[in-house]
Amino acid sequence: MEQQQKPDLWKQLKKVSDTAWEIPQSFKQGMRVPARIIGTEKLVKEMDPGVYDQVTNVATLPGIQKYALCMPDGHWGYGFPIGGVAAFDAEEGVISPGGVGFDINCGMRLVITNLTYKDVQPKIKQLVDTLFQRVPAGVGSTGFVKLTHSEFKDVISQGAKWAVEKGEDGCIKDADASKVTDKAIKRGFNQIGTLGSGNHYLEIQRVLPENIIDEETAKAWGIFPDQIVVMFHCGSRGFGHQVATDSLMKFLNVMESKYQIKILDRELACAPFQSPEGQEYFKAMKCGINMSFANRQVILHRIREVFSEIFKETPENLGIKQVYDVAHNTAKLEEYTVDGKKKKLIVHRKGATRSFGPGHSELIPIYEKYGQPVIIGGSMETGSYLLAGTKKAEEETFGSTAHGSGRTMSRNQAKHQWRGEQLQRDMEKRGIYVRTTTFSGLAEEAGGAYKDVDAVIMAAEEAGISRRVAKLVPMGNVKG
Amino acid sequence: MKPYTFLDHTADVLFEAFGKTLDELFQNAAKALQESQFYLKTIDPIKTKKIRLKNKSVEMLLFGFLQELIFLKDAEQFVVRSCKVAIKETKKGKGFSLTASCLGDKLDLKKQSSKVDAKAITFHQFSVTKEKGVWKARVIVDI
Numbered sequence: 099m100e101q102q103q104k105p106d107l108w109k110q111l112k113k114v115s116d117t118a119w120e121i122p123q124s125f126k127q128g129m130r131v132p133a134r135i136i137g138t139e140k141l142v143k144e145m146d147p148g149v150y151d152q153v154t155n156v157a158t159l160p161g162i163q164k165y166a167l168c169m170p171d172g173h174w175g176y177g178f179p180i181g182g183v184a185a186f187d188a189e190e191g192v193i194s195p196g197g198v199g200f201d202i203n204c205g206m207r208l209v210i211t212n213l214t215y216k217d218v219q220p221k222i223k224q225l226v227d228t229l230f231q232r233v234p235a236g237v238g239s240t241g242f243v244k245l246t247h248s249e250f251k252d253v254i255s256q257g258a259k260w261a262v263e264k265g266e267d268g269c270i271k272d273a274d275a276s277k278v279t280d281k282a283i284k285r286g287f288n289q290i291g292t293l294g295s296g297n298h299y300l301e302i303q304r305v306l307p308e309n310i311i312d313e314e315t316a317k318a319w320g321i322f323p324d325q326i327v328v329m330f331h332c333g334s335r336g337f338g339h340q341v342a343t344d345s346l347m348k349f350l351n352v353m354e355s356k357y358q359i360k361i362l363d364r365e366l367a368c369a370p371f372q373s374p375e376g377q378e379y380f381k382a383m384k385c386g387i388n389m390s391f392a393n394r395q396v397i398l399h400r401i402r403e404v405f406s407e408i409f410k411e412t413p414e415n416l417g418i419k420q421v422y423d424v425a426h427n428t429a430k431l432e433e434y435t436v437d438g439k440k441k442k443l444i445v446h447r448k449g450a451t452r453s454f455g456p457g458h459s460e461l462i463p464i465y466e467k468y469g470q471p472v473i474i475g476g477s478m479e480t481g482s483y484l485l486a487g488t489k490k491a492e493e494e495t496f497g498s499t500a501h502g503s504g505r506t507m508s509r510n511q512a513k514h515q516w517r518g519e520q521l522q523r524d525m526e527k528r529g530i531y532v533r534t535t536t537f538s539g540l541a542e543e544a545g546g547a548y549k550d551v552d553a554v555i556m557a558a559e560e561a562g563i564s565r566r567v568a569k570l571v572p573m574g575n576v577k578g
Numbered sequence: 579m580k581p582y583t584f585l586d587h588t589a590d591v592l593f594e595a596f597g598k599t600l601d602e603l604f605q606n607a608a609k610a611l612q613e614s615q616f617y618l619k620t621i622d623p624i625k626t627k628k629i630r631l632k633n634k635s636v637e638m639l640l641f642g643f644l645q646e647l648i649f650l651k652d653a654e655q656f657v658v659r660s661c662k663v664a665i666k667e668t669k670k671g672k673g674f675s676l677t678a679s680c681l682g683d684k685l686d687l688k689k690q691s692s693k694v695d696a697k698a699i700t701f702h703q704f705s706v707t708k709e710k711g712v713w714k715a716r717v718i719v720d721i
Binding site: 199346 | 703
């Protein structure tokens with residue numbers, strides 16, 4: 099399958115508003131709904147042709163509601179585009195591992211401190227070097243938590259609760275460890291507390307006073323001028339990857355023969371959500387969600403330890419607290435109004451973040467007032483964002499917004515353009531101290547390989563699917 | 579004939595591998611997968627692991643084989659530098675069986691120079707074809 103030429107594709111888009119562009123059902127045979135790309139004209143025009151192909155493939159899946167969506171940071175992925183969102187009727191629709199991704203519950207966590215730039219700047223190298231030692235990263239990295247297979251099954255059933263031993267967010271109910279294979283357990287049981295690689299990282303960031311956009315929300319969430327915060331990005335490691343692979347293989351075997359579902363890309367293999375296979379994947383995927391929550395919880399513990407050691411204070415006195423943890427690769431049961439009727443939908447977000455607005459019943463009081471926090475990891479050079487969810491996202495995009503800045507350049511191209519060692523030196527001159535296990539991997543993550551994060555976030559705000567609270571700029575980075 | 583070539587994909591690793599025989603195709607695809615993760619020369623070929631697989635289709639056999647190399651890295655901390663692959667068509671042409679002898683070493687990032695971790699082989703555009711007597715595989719690796 100070769101990609102179509104872009105100029106022709108662009109002509110087929112229908113402008114719905116300045117930030118919404120529709121690909122009609124006539125674009126491709128079998129589309130059950132139109133596809134809709136959220137973004138400014140410039141962002142949408144610059145998206146690779148793979149996005150058009152993949153988002154319209156998604157539109158052919160049974161039970162899809164309203165439209166197959168792509169967020170402003172969208173780009174060519176596998177199965178769904180990255181930035182892809184699709185909601186399926188929970189009674190008549192499907193569930194697809196290709197709409198979640200292999201890295202189940204890959205997500206972001208934002209941690210605040212009461213330290214300021216002045217406190218941290220003199221110690222930034224020591225901090226990053228120590229975090230680099232204590233939070234394992236890179237190819238095949240294993241964690242410091244030694245577990246048996248049976249203890250690991252507790253982790254995937256209980257998520258971050260397992261790590262904190264008491265009721266706290268970070269556990270999804272009805273995860274069933276009996277639905278995952280031994281292979282998945284063998285791949286993941288020794289990887290808790292590891293970042294992984296690729297675009298995964300742990301970053302120390304600074305809140306510049308001029309970068310606080312919504313002072314009231316920022317204050318309510320514990321963000322203040324010149325503050326130091328820590329953001330990190332990782333997922334469910336080999337465990338989640340294997341759960342996804344196992345389920346894809348299973349779905350490919352039954353999809354056509356048992357359920358008569360035809361798809362345009364095998365990566366979109368799916369099964370009816372209510373079928374035994376669909377439910378098994380849903381429960382196994384929840385184990386992946388919990389593995390990832392536990393992974394991030396253990397990494398948070400390491401961050402607490404390292405800050406405590408270096409600043410010779412308890413984590414409590416340093417004000418180290420999690421603001422929020424967002425998943426950007428999941429499928430979740432949520433309720434929406436479609437054609438005037440309330441419906442249970444299974445919402446797939448692949449490289450997209452949930453963005454519930456104020457008053458949503460699933461949010462705890464502190465977030466109910468302002469909408470949920472949305473954590474956007476930009477590139478390691480340019481900066482990241484803390485946003486708030488909106489009501490309009492619930493109406494327009496099944497409660498979803500972007501997840502990052504979105505790549506624009508292939509890894510090959512990036513490696514030709516930058517050299518990791520030089521990039522590290524250049525970044526240090528600009529006040530960003532970075533450590534990595536791989537210089538080629540560092541070059542692939544250069545800021546220039548990504549879209550302009552400010553443009554992506556502004557597009558999401560103009561579309562009304564999230565609003566800016568604060569921009570966060572990097573000071574130190576542990577690159578996975 | 580190049581053994582394999584890396585092509586542009588926005589976020590992941592896309593390669594095409596080639597072989598005059600299926601055995602050679604599989605060996606080259608394995609090398610491409612490993613090279614996307616490591617500088618191959620830094621993996622000492624000092625230990626051996628055997629892989630045995632069966633499948634009805636050549637495509638799914640390759641998928642399973644590459645997936646097995648990822649599994650070895652995570653579950654057994656074994657990184658492969660090269661493989662010797664033998665594929666046989668089973669009796670009555672009902673499928674294929676594979677035996678691979680993989681040379682490599684225990685994963686140790688102090689010894690081996692790494693690039694990026696492969697999470698999974700994807701089915702997106704995954705294919706095995708034969709053109710003018712040369713086998714070709716197209717593979718996108720999620721990283």
